[in-house]
Amino acid sequence: MNEVKRYTKEQIEFIRSIAKGKPIKEITKEFNELFKSDRKQGSIRYIMSKHGIKNGLRGNPETAFKKGHVSWNNGMKGLQIGGKETQFKRGSKPITEKPDGTERFWNGWWQIKSGNEWIYKHRFIWEQAYGEIPPNHVILFKDNDKNNVTLDNLFMTTMQAKTSVAIRKLRSQYEPLNIAEHKLAELRIKVNYMEEVTINAR
Incomplete structure (x- = not known):
């Protein structure tokens, strides 16, 4: 096909x-x-x-393991290097482990650590204020600046509306216009859906 x-x-x-x-x-x-x-x-x-x-997110081909690569410790199961006093104890936390609330900038997005997960900071902030984000909805930035991660710079819309605005290249850094374009897209999608339902019901 x-x-x-x-x-x-x-x-x-x-x-x-x-x-x-x-x-x-x-x-x-x-x-x-x-x-x-x-x-x-x-x-x-x-x-x-x-x-x-x-x-x-593609890894560096120069440093990635090649097919057939054999690790240096292959066949050394049980090998102990160093004294038992310095070995990692069960239940211990590595010194590199980050505490909850730690933030990082990863692949162009701010993230925040919560439990064992790194969560997109803008989604985390929204859910802390308004609860779980409904399915097929996304959180966007009013001024289209992903570094301006504050609650008053966020708004929620549907994935369909986001896609519609992106395809038509209507996103704006002017906050009121940006929000209005997404709300208009939501309305347009609902109208199209109702028209389709009406036609199919005939």
């Missing part, structure tokens, strides 16, 4: 709009949730490669 028929322009642009800084698994999950599909990670990876879409 022709690749163009399998992925619409809207679907490809959606992948492009969310890909940066996200692993294939997460991109695939968001795609399937939005388009009510069951695409596999391999399919998403293929379409990204086909259209030159990169998430920026």
Whole structure:
């Protein structure tokens, strides 16, 4: 089957709009949730490669393990190096472990540590104030500045509206206009849906 028929322009642009800084698994999950599909990670990876879409997470080929590489400690199970006094004890925490609330800048996004996870800071702040983010919804920045991670600079919209605005290149750094464009996109999508329901009911 022709690749163009399998992925619409809207679907490809959606992948492009969310890909940066996200692993294939997460991109695939968001795609399937939005388009009510069951695409596999391999399919998403293929379409990204086909259209030159990169998430920026690929490892360095110079330092990555090569196929057939044998680790230096292969066959040395049980080998003890150093005294027992200096060995890592069960239940101990490594000195490099970060406490909850630690922030980091990772692949263009601010993240905050919560438990054993690193969570996008803007999503964390929103959920602390308003509760869990509903399915198929995203948190965006009013001024489109990902470094301005404050609650009063955030707003929630649907994935469909975000994609619609991105495809039409309507995003603005002017806060009122940016919010209005997404609200208008939400309304347009609802109207189109109701028209489709009405036509199918005839």
